[in-house]
Amino acid sequence: MKLMRMVGSASVAGMVSVMLAGVAMASDVSLATTGPDSDQSVKIDNSTSANIDNTNYVNVSNTNVQASQTGDVSADKNTSVGGCVCSGNAENTSNTNTTVSINNPVGGLEQGVGGSGGEVSQPAGGKGGSVLGASTGGSGAGAPAVLPEVGAKFPVDVTALRNALSAQSAALTATLADRTQGLRTVLLGLAVLMTIVGGAGSFVYARRMQQQA
Amino acid sequence: MKASVLRYAAIGMATLSLAGFAAASTVSVGTTGPDSNNQVSQKNTQKLNTTNNNAAGVTNFNAQDSESGDVSAAKNTSVQGGLNGSGNASNANSTNTNVSVNNSSSSNMLHGLASGPVPSDDVRLNLTGPDSNNQVKIDNSQTVNVRNNNLVDVQNVNLQSAQSGDVSAYKNTTVGGLSSGDAHNSNTTTTSVNIQN
Numbered sequence: 001m002k003l004m005r006m007v008g009s010a011s012v013a014g015m016v017s018v019m020l021a022g023v024a025m026a027s028d029v030s031l032a033t034t035g036p037d038s039d040q041s042v043k044i045d046n047s048t049s050a051n052i053d054n055t056n057y058v059n060v061s062n063t064n065v066q067a068s069q070t071g072d073v074s075a076d077k078n079t080s081v082g083g084c085v086c087s088g089n090a091e092n093t094s095n096t097n098t099t100v101s102i103n104n105p106v107g108g109l110e111q112g113v114g115g116s117g118g119e120v121s122q123p124a125g126g127k128g129g130s131v132l133g134a135s136t137g138g139s140g141a142g143a144p145a146v147l148p149e150v151g152a153k154f155p156v157d158v159t160a161l162r163n164a165l166s167a168q169s170a171a172l173t174a175t176l177a178d179r180t181q182g183l184r185t186v187l188l189g190l191a192v193l194m195t196i197v198g199g200a201g202s203f204v205y206a207r208r209m210q211q212q213a
Numbered sequence: 214m215k216a217s218v219l220r221y222a223a224i225g226m227a228t229l230s231l232a233g234f235a236a237a238s239t240v241s242v243g244t245t246g247p248d249s250n251n252q253v254s255q256k257n258t259q260k261l262n263t264t265n266n267n268a269a270g271v272t273n274f275n276a277q278d279s280e281s282g283d284v285s286a287a288k289n290t291s292v293q294g295g296l297n298g299s300g301n302a303s304n305a306n307s308t309n310t311n312v313s314v315n316n317s318s319s320s321n322m323l324h325g326l327a328s329g330p331v332p333s334d335d336v337r338l339n340l341t342g343p344d345s346n347n348q349v350k351i352d353n354s355q356t357v358n359v360r361n362n363n364l365v366d367v368q369n370v371n372l373q374s375a376q377s378g379d380v381s382a383y384k385n386t387t388v389g390g391l392s393s394g395d396a397h398n399s400n401t402t403t404t405s406v407n408i409q410n
Contacts, residue, residue: 027333027334031338033341034341035345036344038344040338041349042350043348044336045350045353046354047354048355050356051359052359052361052410054360055360056408057363057364059365060406061368062404063370065372068302068397069375070393071378071380071394075383075391076382078385078388079386080387080388085391087377093400094401094402096403100405101408103408103409194372
């Protein structure tokens with residue numbers, strides 16, 4: 001009997017917070033011919049934020065139970081036995097191929113630079129993110145600024161991502177584990193039962209043949 | 214017995230809200246009176262929320278059993294091979310599972326925000342009066358929240374049993390060329406899971 005059980009479980013949680021501060025908006029402020037002792041105030045707040053929260057749970061379980069048995073050959077009390085009186089071949093083959101691909105792309109965000117004048121407040125960076133773009137704003141012409149591409153575009157370090165697993169994804173993982181636990185137990189029990197039944201059948205058959213002999 | 218079960222339905226939920234589209238604001242304050250108080254407050258808010266919940270469960274269960282019959286030759290003058298053998302017992306199974314989850318449209322929305330048209334604010338104060346108080350406040354806010362929850366569970370179970378029959382030659386004068394067949398199990402399982410956020 002060949003028993004092969006492979007369980008692949010990958011829980012990946014990626015949370016990316018992208019905070020774009022001081023912002024992709026052009027502002028034009030013009031003050032002209034103001035009165036004496038007058039008070040002019042212009043305040044422009046520009047803020048852009050982007051939050052991406054990816055929680056990926058992938059579980060692949062491969063259970064393979066194979067049993068092959070060739071028949072017994074007996075030649076007893078014959079006058080002459082020649083040629084092949086032989087048992088056949090017993091062979092089990094199994095080929096398992098599992099591929100899991102998770103792609104959480106980050107990057108390629110572009111923003112324009114603000115115009116002239118006014119007060120511009122720039123919010124601080126986002127929560128817990130690994131991506132912080134260049135902060136722009138204030139005066140200047142509207143030349144575009146390109147945020148640097150940061151973070152894992154094709155995340156392969158599952159361990160690092162798992163370490164960053166949030167409480168929510170942990171709860172989700174626990175739920176899945178509980179949900180599949182029953183099935184795994186049943187399958188394992190079924191495999192054991194088949195083994196016992198097969199052994200008992202062989203034993204009974206052997207006893208019967210002995211009695212006939 | 215072979216069964217494939219899709220245990221979870223894919224659930225897609227998307228919420229999209231647009232509030233206070235961040236269009237361009239134009240404020241013009243001109244020719245204000247002496248000791249006047251002029252205040253302009255403009256708030257532009259654009260907010261996009263998307264949640265994708267995807268759950269896919271696949272169970273492939275394959276159980277196969279094959280047995281060939283027993284052969285017995287007793288008290289014959291001559292028993293020779295050829296057809297006097299137990300046959301082969303063979304099982305073959307192939308399982309191929311592909312699960313693909315694509316939430317790229319959500320990230321495309323994020324890129325759309327970043328590369329979209331730029332709102333332009335135009336504020337002009339001209340000819341304000343003496344001792345006047347002129348205040349302009351513009352608040353532009355753009356927010357995109359994308360949440361992707363993906364759950365994929367694939368269970369492949371393969372149970373195979375093959376047994377060729379027994380061969381027995383008893384009390385024959387001449388015996389030759391008797392053989393038990395081959396017992397062969399073959400299984401191929403291919404699983405592919407692809408998640409694109």
